[in-house]
Amino acid sequence: MATSVSFDRLSHQPAYKVVSEKIRNAIVSGEIQAGDLLPTETDLAEQFGVTRSTVREAIRLLEHGGILGRAGRKRLVVTLPGTEAIGRSVSSAMLMHQVTFEELWQVAMGLEPLAGKLACLSATTEEKQLLADNLARTAQVMNDHDALLEVEIEFHNLVAEATHNNALLLARAPLNQLFYPAWGAIIRALSPGKRILVAHRHVYDAICAGDQDKAEEWMEKHMRDFRRGIEMGNLGFDQPVQG
Amino acid sequence: MATSVSFDRLSHQPAYKVVSEKIRNAIVSGEIQAGDLLPTETDLAEQFGVTRSTVREAIRLLEHGGILGRAGRKRLVVTLPGTEAIGRSVSSAMLMHQVTFEELWQVAMGLEPLAGKLACLSATTEEKQLLADNLARTAQVMNDHDALLEVEIEFHNLVAEATHNNALLLARAPLNQLFYPAWGAIIRALSPGKRILVAHRHVYDAICAGDQDKAEEWMEKHMRDFRRGIEMGNLGFDQPVQG
DNA sequence: GCTGACATATTGTCGGACAATATGTCAATT
DNA sequence: AATTGACATATTGTCCGACAATATGTCAGC
Numbered sequence: 001m002a003t004s005v006s007f008d009r010l011s012h013q014p015a016y017k018v019v020s021e022k023i024r025n026a027i028v029s030g031e032i033q034a035g036d037l038l039p040t041e042t043d044l045a046e047q048f049g050v051t052r053s054t055v056r057e058a059i060r061l062l063e064h065g066g067i068l069g070r071a072g073r074k075r076l077v078v079t080l081p082g083t084e085a086i087g088r089s090v091s092s093a094m095l096m097h098q099v100t101f102e103e104l105w106q107v108a109m110g111l112e113p114l115a116g117k118l119a120c121l122s123a124t125t126e127e128k129q130l131l132a133d134n135l136a137r138t139a140q141v142m143n144d145h146d147a148l149l150e151v152e153i154e155f156h157n158l159v160a161e162a163t164h165n166n167a168l169l170l171a172r173a174p175l176n177q178l179f180y181p182a183w184g185a186i187i188r189a190l191s192p193g194k195r196i197l198v199a200h201r202h203v204y205d206a207i208c209a210g211d212q213d214k215a216e217e218w219m220e221k222h223m224r225d226f227r228r229g230i231e232m233g234n235l236g237f238d239q240p241v242q243g
Numbered sequence: 244m245a246t247s248v249s250f251d252r253l254s255h256q257p258a259y260k261v262v263s264e265k266i267r268n269a270i271v272s273g274e275i276q277a278g279d280l281l282p283t284e285t286d287l288a289e290q291f292g293v294t295r296s297t298v299r300e301a302i303r304l305l306e307h308g309g310i311l312g313r314a315g316r317k318r319l320v321v322t323l324p325g326t327e328a329i330g331r332s333v334s335s336a337m338l339m340h341q342v343t344f345e346e347l348w349q350v351a352m353g354l355e356p357l358a359g360k361l362a363c364l365s366a367t368t369e370e371k372q373l374l375a376d377n378l379a380r381t382a383q384v385m386n387d388h389d390a391l392l393e394v395e396i397e398f399h400n401l402v403a404e405a406t407h408n409n410a411l412l413l414a415r416a417p418l419n420q421l422f423y424p425a426w427g428a429i430i431r432a433l434s435p436g437k438r439i440l441v442a443h444r445h446v447y448d449a450i451c452a453g454d455q456d457k458a459e460e461w462m463e464k465h466m467r468d469f470r471r472g473i474e475m476g477n478l479g480f481d482q483p484v485q486g
Numbered sequence: 487g488c489t490g491a492c493a494t495a496t497t498g499t500c501g502g503a504c505a506a507t508a509t510g511t512c513a514a515t516t
Numbered sequence: 517a518a519t520t521g522a523c524a525t526a527t528t529g530t531c532c533g534a535c536a537a538t539a540t541g542t543c544a545g546c
Contacts, residue, residue: 028338028486051531053296060303065332074539081336089308089332093324094410095271103410110357118349166340167350170333171414243271294500317508
């Protein structure tokens, strides 16, 4: 017979990918710190023994993940991928997967109450103050739909940040992004300023009092309101979210 | 006075970014379906009126997000970014943010029990069968650490898939990836095969019975075991996760 | 010390070139 | 008829060199 030996499928990775991986490793392993400037393209090209074009392609590969950013729109800088970068890429994936409001909401029901609960444990006085400021502004703009949307989103972000849990922040970033337009539609359709303010106030009180159960419970109520809002506004709860 | 008019800060986006955005839009908006072949680089260059190098950089930008993949290592194909692609990019972000086990675990405590609960509503008989198969294999390999790790991870993935909630799948992908090594360490240190099997079995039973509360509860117990494992194994519960 | 002029460095874009490899075509062979 | 082989073609990966636009640094002059 002929097939006595079998060979591994040899993987001829393109150079730009190899270069990209090397740079990524140097970054993730901490060899290059966040905030450091990357060597110039010409330098990198020399070091790796490839052309500048190849280096450029490698860099683009990393740039989108938010690992690399520009400092003053020239030199590239190693950056911590923030929630925006992650939110963008994951939420566009969700869009392509035709995720429905219901699916999004279910995940948010897992994460937002959790955020409220955890915030009770770790919110600093500064963060509590920011929440208080937010509440005050909410009370003022209750009838201005656009402004209300802003403070509503901000409130949830503040609570999430108060958890000091980066994993949570990154996980909920895409949800945030996708809910944005939906919240806007609900607010315009139902003017739920009052209900929002009440729920937020309870969550805030709970956080200040360190009452985890109450924070969790009111966050949950708040999210259920959101769901009812979509249903009542006939915004298509089982429809794919729109970008 | 001089400042009667004010000019917008003109944003001179580099061409490769513009091209990348245009392609991305065409994809996300559904103008190009997943599975479609992208035009060749030369074509794109002509259409956009730029050089091939520029097009290539634009493509690299999208390639990393998993939106574009290769068909047979030549032509580029529009692809749905799967959980692997998302998992990779988000988990590397979490690594850079020095996320601790505790933070990860907290998020998992929000998502895994939720997955169990939702799976009760939507698991098909096929999926239940897959879970049953997994349980059978788990019983067999209980003392083989590597194999046990595999089936353990698989079980959680199967439950998550049984929810048919893409948002949930994408959100938990990075956690999965980061827990992997930790699970391995726990299993090697404590040989918790028995406890794992018991918990899995209860979750499975609950899913088959459609008992949401029970599924949620046992998933929670299972995750608490995981936490105790890290603590008992002295694996540094408040330490940053290692890649 | 600040300003402005100037040199320099770095990125963004272009154009062309070539090797390696898939893909398609078509005749020759069995 | 199906397979094989030879050949032309298309497409990607990589290289080179070039230039414009723009930050950045330097240094004289006020």
